[in-house]
Amino acid sequence: MTDERQTTYRIGPIRPPSEANSLLLQITEGCTWNRCKFCSLYRHESFKAFSVESIKKDIDVMAEYARIAQDNLMQDSPRNKRDALKILNNMTRTEQECYYFIYRWLAHGGENVFLQDGNSLAVKTERILEVLKYLREKLPSIKRITTYGRAETLSKISVEQYRQLKEAGLDRIHSGFESGSDRVLELINKGVTSEQEITAGRNIKAAGIELSIYFMPGIGGKSYSRENALETAKVVNAVNPDFLRIRSAVIHKDSGLWEDLMNSSFQLCSENDKLMEIRLLIENINNCKTFMVSDHIINLLQKVQGRLDLDREKMLSMTDEYFNMPEHRQKMFQYARRSGMATEPKDLELLSQDWINRITEMIQSITDEAQWDKIMNDMMINYI
Numbered sequence: 130m131t132d133e134r135q136t137t138y139r140i141g142p143i144r145p146p147s148e149a150n151s152l153l154l155q156i157t158e159g160c161t162w163n164r165c166k167f168c169s170l171y172r173h174e175s176f177k178a179f180s181v182e183s184i185k186k187d188i189d190v191m192a193e194y195a196r197i198a199q200d201n202l203m204q205d206s207p208r209n210k211r212d213a214l215k216i217l218n219n220m221t222r223t224e225q226e227c228y229y230f231i232y233r234w235l236a237h238g239g240e241n242v243f244l245q246d247g248n249s250l251a252v253k254t255e256r257i258l259e260v261l262k263y264l265r266e267k268l269p270s271i272k273r274i275t276t277y278g279r280a281e282t283l284s285k286i287s288v289e290q291y292r293q294l295k296e297a298g299l300d301r302i303h304s305g306f307e308s309g310s311d312r313v314l315e316l317i318n319k320g321v322t323s324e325q326e327i328t329a330g331r332n333i334k335a336a337g338i339e340l341s342i343y344f345m346p347g348i349g350g351k352s353y354s355r356e357n358a359l360e361t362a363k364v365v366n367a368v369n370p371d372f373l374r375i376r377s378a379v380i381h382k383d384s385g386l387w388e389d390l391m392n393s394s395f396q397l398c399s400e401n402d403k404l405m406e407i408r409l410l411i412e413n414i415n416n417c418k419t420f421m422v423s424d425h426i427i428n429l430l431q432k433v434q435g436r437l438d439l440d441r442e443k444m445l446s447m448t449d450e451y452f453n454m455p456e457h458r459q460k461m462f463q464y465a466r467r468s469g470m471a472t473e474p475k476d477l478e479l480l481s482q483d484w485i486n487r488i489t490e491m492i493q494s495i496t497d498e499a500q501w502d503k504i505m506n507d508m509m510i511n512y513i
Contacts, residue, residue, distance in 0.1 A: 136220075137227050138187035139179075141245030143170065145303050145341070145374075146424045148275060150237035152191065152230075152268075153245055156184050156260060160247035162279060166318045166385030167307075167348060167378065171247060178252050181259050188260075192267040194231040195239070239268070244276035250302070251282050254290045261297040275301040275341075281321040283329035291336030301339035301371075304329065309364030310356045313349035316395075317386065323364055330368030340370040341422075346406035347378035347398035354398050358406040362413035373421045373437070377403045377428050379509045397502040400429050400463045401452070407433065408448045411441055426512050429466060432473060450474070460492050460501070461485070467508035 139155040159174040197216060217225060242264065265271055283304060308314055309323045333340045349357040365373060380386045380397065389395035414437050423434040433447050451474060465471035470480060495501050
């Protein structure tokens, strides 16, 4: 690649865990709303939509690096390897990072792409269609393209527009609904209503695009804990999304909800409150083929997942097994889980007696439940 040509491409800050092996193509920067009280990711950034021309240039760079990787690094001959090393040695550090990102993507199949950032579909549909067409032409190995979208934005896109996006190659949309309760949505300043969530979800599903929504147990605090679960179940029942991803609420110290916590207008949910919300959610979703996914370490019982119409009893049984443990053992698991020493309750049997004694001493020293909940929250901040 010569000095006159663009040799790097943009990479945004986030993507869903399920897109860990996806190629990241940034078509927007930041979030159009940027006022949710639980989020501080884009707090100091303004939303920006990149031009189709600049996105195409990024795709051209990706396609060129993909060609180099396929021609030079994925073959065994010494000459090809020497040529590849020569090319890499002539790259800047940023160019090498861009190249290795493509290499890793190809090593994992080179099939999935995620369009960044937080609300990519805020861009006009015609522009997205042009990008999708160009992307698939330049990287023909692609089999799936996904993106994020705010429910408020998604509710304004028609079924026909979604059908056009589907035909152009958009396969899945991720959307952080967070809650189906209008009071909780107002509390966290989400800038959306449950009605808009349902409209968005139904339109996306009607067009044949997969829908993955996110639910935050605990985001309504203790005051709205039960409502958070029951109202979210109503939205899920109305939409029947393909995926329901659990993201237990963690309150960051630089977020608006942290300020509410400090002035006592918001009370943290306990680990048990959040798990009970998940249990209530499972109990109250009916006739949905939705797959509930627990694909983040911040969830207490990460193995509680499955298809809601087929695995309901199994998932409820797993939560009940936890709730049937003595309170002391529940807290012991909470601490071990948040310390990275356990992934499920039975892992406590693997802890040394020294660690069991340490955790027991710590549990006994904290008699204020609110203090315990804050300790658990602070430990989880490290995972976000």
